[in-house]
Ligand SMILES: [Zn+2]
C-alpha cells in the first residue's frame with residue numbers, strides 16, 4: 332500500500348518555528364516523492380502558539396496558485412488547507428467564512444494551544460479531559476462530550492477530515508465514524524501521532540461508508556509522504572486501500588523466472 336497524496340503538512344506559516352519548510356519546499360518535496368497532491372495545512376489562527384496569521388491566508392493562497400500555475404503541465408497539485416481547532420463543546424472552530432472560502436480543504440481537531448470559548452469549555456478540555464484517563468466514569472463522560480463536539484462541528488461546517496481523532500481528547504469512535512460517514516468527512520490515520528490506532532481503525536471500519544485518509548502531518552519537507560507508521564496500522568487493522576481516499580495497493584512486482 333502507498334499514498335498518492337499527503338493532505339496534512341505544515342510550513343513556516345505555522346508560527347514559532349513549528350513548521351520548517353516554505354510552501355515551495357513542501358511542494359517540491361512532495362513532487363519529488365511522486366505524490367500527485369500535497370496540502371499545505373498549517374494550524375488554524377485560533378492556536379495562539381502555532382496558528383497561522385489570519386491576514387496571511389490570502390498571500391498563502393496566491394503563493395500556492397503561482398506554484399500550481401508553474402506546474403500546470405505536471406500531474407501535480409498543491410492545495411490550500413488548514414488544520415482548524417475545536418474551540419467549544421458546541422462544535423465551534425477558529426475559521427470564519429473568508430477562510431472557508433479561501434481554502435480548498437479543511438481539517439479539524441482538538442489541540443491544547445487554544446482559548447476555549449467559555450469557562451465551562453475551558454474546564455472540561457483542560458482539566459476534566461486529562462483527569463478522565465484515571466477515572467472511568469469521567470472517562471466515559473468526556474468521551475461522549477468530545478464526540479458530541481466533533482459531531483456538532485462536522486454537521487455545521489465544511490470539513491474534509493478530522494485530524495488525529497482520539498489524540499488530545501478521547502472519542503467514541505463508532506459514533507464518530509457513523510457521523511463522518513453521513514457527512515462525508517474522512518477519519519485521519521496520522522503517521523506522526525498514535526491516532527487513529529489499530530483498535531479505533533478496526534471499530535471505525537465496521538461502519539459502512541466510513542472513509543479514511545493516511546497523512547504524514549509533516550513539520551519539515553523531508554518527512555512529507557512518510558506515512559509508514561500509518562500504513563502499518565491500517566494493514567494490521569485489516570483496512571483495505573479502497574477505504575482510504577489517498578491510498579492505492581502497491582503494484583505487484585513481476586518476478587521473472
Ligand atoms: Zn494536529
Ligand SMILES: [Zn+2]
Nearest residue numbers: 339341414548
Ligand atoms: Zn498537524
